[in-house]
Amino acid sequence: MSKKILYTALLVIFFLPSFGQDMIYHIRKTDSPIKIDGVLDEAVWEQLDVAQNFFQYFPSDSSKADSQTEIRLTYDDHFLYFSAKMYNQSEDRDYVVPSFRRDYRGNQIDGISLLFDTFQDKTNAFQFGVNSYGVQREGLIAGGFGGTSWSWDNKWYAEAKKYPGYWVAEGAIPFKSIRFKEGMDQWNINFYRLDSENGERSTWNQIPRNYDIKSLAFTGVLQWDQPLQKPGSNISIIPYAATEINRDFEDENQSSADSKVNFGGDAKIAIGSGLNLDLTVNPDFSQVEVDQQVTNLDRFELFFPEKRQFFLENADLFSNFGHPYYARTFFSRRIGIVNDTINDEIRPNKILYGARLSGKLDNNWRIGLLNMQTESIEDINLPSFNYSFAALQRKVFARSNIGAVVVNKQSFDSPNDNMDFDPDHYNRVFGLDYNLASANNKWIGKASYQRSWDSDSIDVEEYAHSFWLAYRGRDWRVEWAHTLVGKGFNAEMGFVPRNGLFRIENTLARNFYPKKGPINFHQLEATLETLWGDTETTGEQVKSDQLVAITENIQFQNTSRLDLSLRSRFTYLFNSFDPTNTDGQELPADTEYTYRWFWARYGSDQRKLFSYSIVGQYGEYFNGKRFRLGGDISYRIQPFAAFSLNLNYNRLSMPVPYNSADLVLIGSRIDLTMTRNLFLTSFLQYNNQAENFNINTRLQWRFKPVSDFFIVYTDNYATMDMNQDFGLQKRNRALVIKLTYWLNL
Structure with a gap:
């Protein structure tokens, strides 16, 4: 009997039928020219099937969308074309857009997105999006759960125009910009719309709102009128030229600035229609923004x-x-x-x-x-x-x-x-x-x-081993996970913050969907995480960490969010450790601590020109107390400018002889987008724990699709002098000028 139960459970896990894959769009080839201008005056658009009757995803998922959308698709030998017509609830309205910068993000923006699962594996897809100002974004979805990497860039074309009562997006995606199998006549697809007027999110193929709006488990079918052919040779050459002037003021052997000139580049070569060969010679990554600094109160390496x-x-x-x-x-x-x-x-x-x-x-x-x-x-x-x-x-x-x-x-x-x-x-x-x-x-x-x-x-x-299993129903979420990292496991090309570790984590969550009132959704979650490790002195395995957390997550109808949590942590120190990470007196090894605290975070309605979030924490911390107050405020002059300020303050009160500390991390970002091709970003960070003040300013001119001219200035200062008084001492400085050009062969 037990074997029958086991086999039945396995069948339930692996072979449950797919939900919602009942939408089919029939795409037909066109010989008519299409101009990408946001004006649907080509006759071909009226002759195509229409993807319509979108379902609401937020604030509910049980009805048709209040603001409806119509999408049409066609293609020729080189491009996949789309048009999207987004109807509004009112004739005259304001649209939300953070800036003209490419790869916009957030649920508050007016935009339309198209997902193409070209191999129908329901785990990987290409995502293309356009907002109401014609700003584009493209990304890669991997793993099937909805997460998108927006750092991926490729060449395609889109425009948008606003009309009384609706707005229109029109685009052309080269077949060379995506990967697909030659000879296929079906893809999996879905479309979703973000509408700021009523905070509504809607999808063409229906998706339960307890899953990500980009979940590939719930897609429709794009049925081609004939099998797809290989789009011809697909080779992109991306050369660059860069010059850099830098000075390290802390290096006594460097009395003046050094300069250098670099040449190199990348190539992207399609092997067949599903494989991509990336080549790089003397690569240069200077245009990448600096990592955001953090207040580090952890005993182990941080992940970026x-x-x-x-x-x-x-x-x-x-x-x-x-x-x-x-x-x-x-x-x-x-x-x-x-x-x-x-x-x-x-x-x-x-x-x-x-x-x-x-x-x-x-x-x-x-x-x-x-x-x-x-x-x-x-x-x-x-x-x-x-x-x-x-x-x-x-x-x-x-x-x-x-x-x-x-x-x-x-x-x-x-x-x-x-x-x-x-x-x-x-x-x-x-x-x-x-x-x-x-x-x-x-x-x-x-x-x-x-x-x-x-x-x-x-x-x-x-060796290392891990296992994780989660059930995510509409009302309940249950998770089990365990991880084992051996003493001698060494992955130098990987990320292994600690060895000799055994970890078990259990999570139980209950979802609630109120039918009335300001709360759209809330979730009560309980988590128990326990870690064991080997002591340095005896090698005996003991409980090293345990976290118990009760958390309430609340999503409001106006898109704001509130999270509340009560937590208790147990820590056994294998090695001596300064809990302030300020090089003070360390807590001795082979000692243990149990400390409890309350944590809360509120994020306001991001559709407003002025928005903010605030996070607070108060309670015990090892053998002392911790008070934390942080958050960020943002203001935008859309679509030309966005300003944000991030603050994180930690007051650590420890008994004598241990250090108490006031840790301050301040970061500000100024994002000016004069046009859809010219951007200026300035990022300033002050971190008194690292005694560092950083400036990063980047001017970007996108003179052709995916071809850029950059000027990047970086400056770092030590913020303490020898007497530990506040002051700015020059550490290092760099100016980089770089040109990249994307050439399709």
């Missing part, structure tokens, strides 16, 4: 996401192996930087060249290959390293997949005098992953196993 364009297409195939926060197999930000243990700093390590092949072999198989070479650094006797990655993934069941990965980091240089860098060093990791996503999106999960080998192997627990 990848933003570099070369690593983004099919990024999930590379970055999703292992556990995302405790044992990630591959983390591309490890390539191009090195820990300089001689000078105790993180510094860039020049990438000489790289190649990356990724994409679909067919509807079921995906492949990812990468090889990159960095140069040696003579002043610290750092050898050059070669980074290699190979992954193969197979789709199974409705939306799940299983994959295998091998990564290798290896040096080839002759011996040197730096004991921190072995000239014959290598590090290798093999991993297996199973990613579960049921057809109806109710069951999701992941199981992974990894094994490492390296030249400094200690031959003790050189």
Whole structure:
């Protein structure tokens, strides 16, 4: 009987029928020219099928949308064309748009988005969007749960115009800008609209609102009138030229500014219609914005996401192996930087060249290959390293997949005098992953196993394992997760903040949908997370951390949000630790602490020109007290300017002889968008914990699609003098001028 129950449960998990895939759009080819101008005066638009009768997603998901939308699609040998007509509730209204900057984000904006799952795997898709001012955005959806990477760029065309009672978007997407299998006559698609007038969000194919509006489990079908053909040669060359002037004022050996000129570039080559080969020679990533600083009260390394364009297409195939926060197999930000243990700093390590092949072999198989070479650094006797990655993934069941990965980091240089860098060093990791996503999106999960080998192997627990399973129904969400990271597991191309770890996390949440009143949705959530680790002295495994949290999340009808949480944490210190991270007296090793606090956050209606969020925390902290107050305020003069100020203040009151501290982090951003092609962004950050004041200003002129001219200025100051009084001491300064050009062959 127990076996029958088990088999039945497995069938329920893996083979539940898909919900809502009943919408079909029949697309027909056109021979008529279409001008992308937001004016639907071409006769062909009146001859096409119409995707209409959109469903409401927010504030409810049980009725048709109040503000309806009509979408039409057609194509020729080179482009996929779309037109969208968005009706309003009133004849004359204001539209919400943050700026003219490309890749706009947020649920408060008036915009239309199109999702194309070109291989019908319901886990990966291309997303294209246009707002009411004609600003474009494009991104990649990976994993099937709705998350989009907006850092991906590609060449396509769109315009928008406003009319009494409605607005229109019109676009042309080159077939060369997307990947698809030649000979297919169906794609999965969906469209969703954001309407600020009533805070409404709507979709063409209906999606339950307890899932992401971009969830690929709920898509319709795009039925082509004939099988698609390969769009011809698809090669893009993206050369760059850059000059940089920099000065390190803390380096006594650098008495004047250094300057250098760099040339290099990337190439994107389509292999068939489903694979993409990325090549790079002497890459330069200077146009990437600086990472936002944080107040660090953690004992372990912090995680920052990848933003570099070369690593983004099919990024999930590379970055999703292992556990995302405790044992990630591959983390591309490890390539191009090195820990300089001689000078105790993180510094860039020049990438000489790289190649990356990724994409679909067919509807079921995906492949990812990468090889990159960095140069040696003579002043610290750092050898050059070669980074290699190979992954193969197979789709199974409705939306799940299983994959295998091998990564290798290896040096080839002759011996040197730096004991921190072995000239014959290598590090290798093999991993297996199973990613579960049921057809109806109710069951999701992941199981992974990894094994490492390296030249400094200690031959003790050189493995990591994780498992996660979640049920996400309309009313209930239940999750179980456990993670094990062995003492000797070493993934130098990955992200492993701590070793000798065993972790269990359980979550239970109940969703509520009030039919009346100002609250649209609220959720009560309980979480229990426990970690065990090995002590340094005896090697005995003990409970090192435990978090108990009760959280209430409230979504209001006007799109504002309130989150409240009561939390209790237990911490056992394996090593001595200063809880303020200010180099003060450390709490002794082999001591334990239990502390409780209250946390709250409120975010206002983002549709308003003035919006804000505020976060507060008060309670115990190790053997002291912690008070936190933070948040941000934003104001926009749409569509030309947006101003924001972020503040995070922590008051840590610790008993003598330990340090008390007032930690202040202030960041401001000024975003000026004079046109859809000319942008000026200035980002200022002050962090008294790091004793650093940073300025980053970037002027960008997009003189052609995906072709840019940048001027980037960066300045860093130490904010304390030798007497620990506030003052600005110059640290380093850089000016970069860069030109990139996207050329299609």
